Ligand SMILES: [Zn+2]
């Protein structure tokens with residue numbers, strides 16, 4: 001069968017032939033890959049910024065945003081049958097007995113760095129035809145969500161952020177409202193984050209580069225968010241228009257822009273970083289103003305990476321909620337479907353659009 005493989009040493013990415021895998025334990029499930037989403041992480045790996053093969057190998061299979069169909073389940077798997085749709089966890093816990101988060105099932109908070117990630121770090125990914133996975137790493141998805149369920153994994157980032165935000169904002173037990181959120185960036189992580197925040201009752205503004213009209217602004221406005229272009233409206237004016245900003249959800253990975261906006265976080269506000277900067281040159285910040293605000297406005301700043309089981313459960317639930325509430329806007333996030341052989345333009349970033357997907361197979 002075919003697989004898209006990354007060879008870090010010679011810096012090459014190509015389709016290779018590999019043997020079709022077989023079940024090797026009663027708790028395993030064999031999946032036919034249906035859709036695999038492509039994101040900035042895949043592009044970074046294909047630019048050889050990071051990405052590690054399993055020990056003893058010179059390559060690994062790319063892809064971490066998956067939708068698979070069960071073709072065979074081991075005898076110990078009681079709740080999955082051929083034809084069921086599932087999304088796989090990306091990160092697997094480390095095996096260090098001293099890693100308290102991993103031992104508690106919160107592998108997304110691993111402290112040893114010895115976790116493995118499908119298609120990223122020491123584990124093959126999903127840009128291939130068949131995959132074997134342990135049952136406990138799989139999250140079943142309803143069959144009606146076949147065309148959008150590949151968005152579950154990127155949605156988990158916002159779901160994890162919302163879990164964290166709710167925990168932290170329990171420090172504000174008096175309620176009140178409206179709670180105002182600003183989402184930085186209108187890529188898939190930003191738009192899915194906007195859906196999570198609008199659905200959670202936030203009055204949400206998307207602040208992103210491109211002027212209107214554009215397809216990303218259309219999605220934001222279709223779900224009831226406001227869209228403001230950072231090319232047309234400077235940060236100060238955007239902040240005035242919004243009012244007290246209770247939450248900023250960063251999804252651009254650009255440090256200078258992200259920290260400029262931090263200066264405008266409101267009283268008791270919380271700022272969530274999700275983007276990974278690409279090693280740009282150091283930039284100068286108004287640390288005086290940022291520190292002053294952090295203290296005098298009781299602000300909290302945090303980063304979130306990856307997602308744990310609760311965030312996956314929430315994402316599976318919410319992809320169904322969004323499909324019912326905003327069917328067209330949710331589908332509009334997926335702007336291209338390509339065959340496995342078309343991976344090159346997607347991982348090299350030549351294909352435009354919002355979320356591009358490798359459509360590996362049709363469901364049986
Ligand atoms: Zn991704």
Ligand SMILES: [Zn+2]
Pocket residue numbers: 093094095096099101102103107109110111112113114115
């Ligand atoms: Zn760990």
